[in-house]
Amino acid sequence: MKFQKVLELLNNNEISTLKDVINSYNSLDINSIIDQLEGDKKAVVFRLLNKDNAISAFELMDIDNQQQILALLTDERANEFVNELEPDDRAKLLDELPAKVANRLMSSLSKEERDKTANILGYEPETAGRIMNPNILKLNGTMTVTEAVKKIKERYKDIEDFHFIFVTDKKRKLVGYVSLMDVIVADKEDKIEDVMEPNVYSVYTSEDQEKASRLLQKADLIELPVVDKEGRLLGVITADDAMEVLENEATEDIFEKAGLTTSDNEVDRSKRMINGTVLQIWKVRLPFLIITLIGGLTAGAVIGSFEETLEAIAAVAIFIPVVMDMGGNVGTQSSTIFTRALILGQIDRKRFSKHFAKEVGIGASMGMLLGIVTGVIAEVWQQIPGIGFAVGIALALTVTLATALGFAIPFLLNKLGFDQAAGSDPIITTIKDISGLAIYFFLVTHFLGH
Amino acid sequence: MKFQKVLELLNNNEISTLKDVINSYNSLDINSIIDQLEGDKKAVVFRLLNKDNAISAFELMDIDNQQQILALLTDERANEFVNELEPDDRAKLLDELPAKVANRLMSSLSKEERDKTANILGYEPETAGRIMNPNILKLNGTMTVTEAVKKIKERYKDIEDFHFIFVTDKKRKLVGYVSLMDVIVADKEDKIEDVMEPNVYSVYTSEDQEKASRLLQKADLIELPVVDKEGRLLGVITADDAMEVLENEATEDIFEKAGLTTSDNEVDRSKRMINGTVLQIWKVRLPFLIITLIGGLTAGAVIGSFEETLEAIAAVAIFIPVVMDMGGNVGTQSSTIFTRALILGQIDRKRFSKHFAKEVGIGASMGMLLGIVTGVIAEVWQQIPGIGFAVGIALALTVTLATALGFAIPFLLNKLGFDQAAGSDPIITTIKDISGLAIYFFLVTHFLGH
Structure with a gap:
């Protein structure tokens, strides 16, 4: 509604009405309107804001919009503006700007503000020093x-x-x-x-x-x-x-679990996945897909090594999806439970073996239940003597293994100093696919005698 | 450290020293110590707290601990205690307690406090009215x-x-x-x-x-x-x-994506997955696994319907994992990007078709790239004329389809009034497994002439 109105006034060139209208909105609305406008229009609307509205809207903007606005303002106006920001917000902005622009803006600050900003920028990224506001009483x-x-x-x-x-x-x-x-x-x-x-x-x-x-x-x-x-x-x-900070970390964890990893320090990953260029999106999405590709082909090689069995009884291929899917989902459940509880402080790292034993116990109990159900279904469905045993036992073992991996892999990554969310799911998928299929085909060969 | 000290004093029965020690800690430490203690010991330590410490520690506790403490206190002390809580915290606690206990506590409140609490409890769960504090100036x-x-x-x-x-x-x-x-x-x-x-x-x-x-x-x-x-x-x-609220919602989304769903209103799902009974954990984890089981068996039936092809060329089974895994991971990426952007307000529901078209475009570009790479690998590896085409094209189509499903399924669930995070991943997995394998085997039959 508000956005439509602004767009209409803008297109009809009714600038003085627009000035009154936009200044009557609250900073959250102004921010959302500027976010939706394209290119130069952002700056046109921004310039119509009175000083207070301009500063509070600017503070609420994400870094992408802040950069665009700054680029479209005159140097003088931009300098004036950055001088008005709180030192911690300013440090965050300067962090993301190209070094040249950041230096120019930095040198335009009053000495006092420059000192405060430089102070904050002196702390390591992602520390308390970097996000604190030094302007206190x-x-x-x-x-x-x-x-x-x-x-x-x-x-x-x-x-x-x-x-x-x-x-x-x-x-x-x-x-x-x-x-x-x-x-x-x-x-x-x-x-x-x-x-x-x-x-x-x-x-x-x-x-x-x-x-x-x-x-x-x-x-x-x-x-x-x-x-x-x-x-x-x-x-x-x-x-x-x-x-x-907490919201960004939650988003980061959710994204990393889905294999959306980045090496650079992206401020708003979620937004970039929606509005970014194809190349930006590729860079984030492809690495994990390529790891998955290698994992999938390796799992395929396991199947390939039992080609004779497959040729004799093609029906054994029918249960490949169920062995893969169950292991995958149980593993995801376990790694989600572990990583989340670790972040929320509900798991004591020193008592890991206790938590691990319980999780594997749960895995074994679920595996047995699901294995029996699926084994009976397999036997009744395919009527091949022994296939039910092979499917059932393979499922029970894969599910148990997947719970163990779901806790152990993120724990090890965390111990080794990596982010536990980042790489755990692809590693778990690959290991449980390979071992699950190996167990299944070994059992098929054993029980069906090929 | 602090916990060890408290435990030691407790075991040696040095109660008066313990009283001094525990009251010198801050409420966060007290809360963490009580959380780690077992059974009756929680109440023993809690009773040693002076009133201010007791109230602030109690307010920081999760509902499980609050319930345990209340159960172990005398009625009189429990009543006194609940009377001291803020109306919104009290409403949250009463919500979770068994109706009988809640009613007893409610009737023990002063009339003024009872009115405030009843007022909050009169609003629908999960609304602003339910979490507001009516005690304002x-x-x-x-x-x-x-x-x-x-x-x-x-x-x-x-x-x-x-x-x-x-x-x-x-x-x-x-x-x-x-x-x-x-x-x-x-x-x-x-x-x-x-x-x-x-x-x-x-x-x-x-x-x-x-x-x-x-x-x-x-x-x-x-x-x-x-x-x-x-x-x-x-x-x-x-x-x-x-x-x-935001932290709980993020946890809920992360859990639901991993198929950890609950029908009841659990306050602290993450903690219950670590400390709960086996039955509690089964109830949360099994439903999605059973859906996956059905999906996996259906995908198996697709493979079964191409049994003749498999009998002729068993090597085609080698590429089942790669088709399944790639589709699965791409679909998870897409649904993660969509649901997160929706929650963070970065996607405009009215412009869904625009976002959707872009996502499918990205999917097609990644699918083509991955399809070509995998097709070449398949042909070189297996040396079966035509298998590269079958694998490559199947992969490209599956990846494209998975991106489409990853956006469309949560969007539809959201439109129909469901929580978009809850059911989307199992639905996506099932559809893409069935169609991906159908496409693959259809192409195998077509290109390899069986």
Whole structure:
């Protein structure tokens, strides 16, 4: 609706009406409209925004749109703009821009903003330091509430919305926090250190961004302080940034399980798979397909080595799909359960053998049940003496093996320092296809005597 | 470390030391320790907590632990406890408890708390109304800042941590909000309606909880007001609850893609797959495996109908795995891309045909590439004239078909009102196995003349 209206005004060149209309929308709508517009039209609409709307819409945009907008603005306007962003958002943008553009923008920043940004960019990618906002208000514990209010009034305009004030000692070490609520209800003469809460969560700058975000989420925080090795307060991670990190990680895991892997650090993989160029999409999708191809051909070679059996009794080929599919799906279930529980902290790595034994037990019980059912079906259907045994036992063993692989492969990948989600499913598929078919044909040869 | 220490003190019966030790930990550590303890020990440790620690640890627990703790406490203590919870957390707990226990606890609540809880329980499950916290502070726009501060001081103890105050008119309609920061820095004589921000996001009580949580996340909010059809303010959704909803939805999607479906409303599916009983796990894992079994046998029947071809040239069975695996993996990639983009709002349902055409184009291009490579390999390897054509063309068609199914099946399920993640992968697997093998054997018969 809103998008149609904007498009109509744009096409009819009713720019002054459009200016009023677009500025009456909220930043989320503006963002969505700009996202849907093509090419130059993005910049035309963006230029009509008043400053506040422009900044808040820009902050909500994904990196692709931010880059396009920046490229279409005059240098001066672009510089002005990047100067207004929060240091953590700016660092994220500069990270993704071509180095030349990033350097030009960086040099246009005020010294203070440049220092803050450079500071953030100095931390390793994907760490707490990289996503923290260094623009925070610190108070000394010895201040009175009245003095604190005075300091807040002086400084609140430079600082992004915040809801907690962190308290430091003389050495700038984090010692506690007060909420704005505490400040409002406290007695004016109270010392900050008497109203503050001394139990305060914090993470080091080097902490993995996902672990830090998960701590924020588990402890129901909305701001998590980030400190250096000496405990000195450097910034905070806010709930919105943490949510973004966790959402991206979930998307990454979902994508990697489906064999959609990338080597480069893509900000919004899901969107690129929809809107990207064919080559971009190929690069992400083909590698895993080629691994699957090799796995499938190897499994075929196993079948090939039992060619004589096949020639004698062609009907044995009928049960190839069921052996492959069951093993595949059970393995996917197991690896999904394992990787998800690991991420959510529900599995204790030290007690892996206990979890593993239980999973294999479950696999064996399901395998036996499914094996008996399928074996009976096979025998009744094909009426070849012994085929039911071969199919049933092969299925039971393959299902059990698949559960073992589903837990063991991601565990090993994780132990070796790889992302447990990334490569596990193709490896599991290949191993269980090859061994499942080998078991099946071995049993066929054994029971049917070929 | 901390867990070992607690366990040691517990085993040595050093209860008074344990009491000091456990109360010095933060609520996240306490929660994790209680989670790891078995049976009665949970309650022993829990009883040693002082009231504040007990409440905050209880709030962080998952429902399973909450239930166990409640069952082990005396009725009186349990009642006292549930009375202290926030109405939304309490509603979530009552939802999961056996009806008898829930009713007993409900009747023990103070009238005010009972009304609030009953109110929340009156909304449909999985709606914004169900997860909102009705315990909020509302201010009238005509108040001055001084009057507002007075009201905040009177009421802040009854209300969970909050950071925004929502402003209503005489008819209790939501008209804007002020942050606590605004209250601190504003002139004491200002009217609230002059300091407030009138552009305020809100959702109806009937809004889907995932959509509401996503709005909160996209607009970078930490509190999202919930209103009734007349626009009257009833409560707020907080960022921590929204994060929990989004995390649960992501887990649900990941699990359903792997065929781990449940009919009942399980709070923590991932944990139950690790710690549940064998029967609980069977109930979740077997249904999809049985569907796969039927699919696999049907695919086998397709192979069976070409038994004569197989008897003549057994080597054609060698390429069954590659046709099945490639189609399967491409289909999973497509359905993952589609469902994830739909959830993240990157696909416009109205322009489905455009997205679909692009995906099928990508599928055809990848299919041709993979088909040519595999066809050449097949011909060189098996040296049977025509087998390369059969394998190559079958692979190209199967891969293209799999991309089409990967987009179309979840789209159709979504259109028909089902959860697009739940059933799509088994349906895709079955269709592409049957048609892929049919295409392959048809081509074999055609090119190899059997």
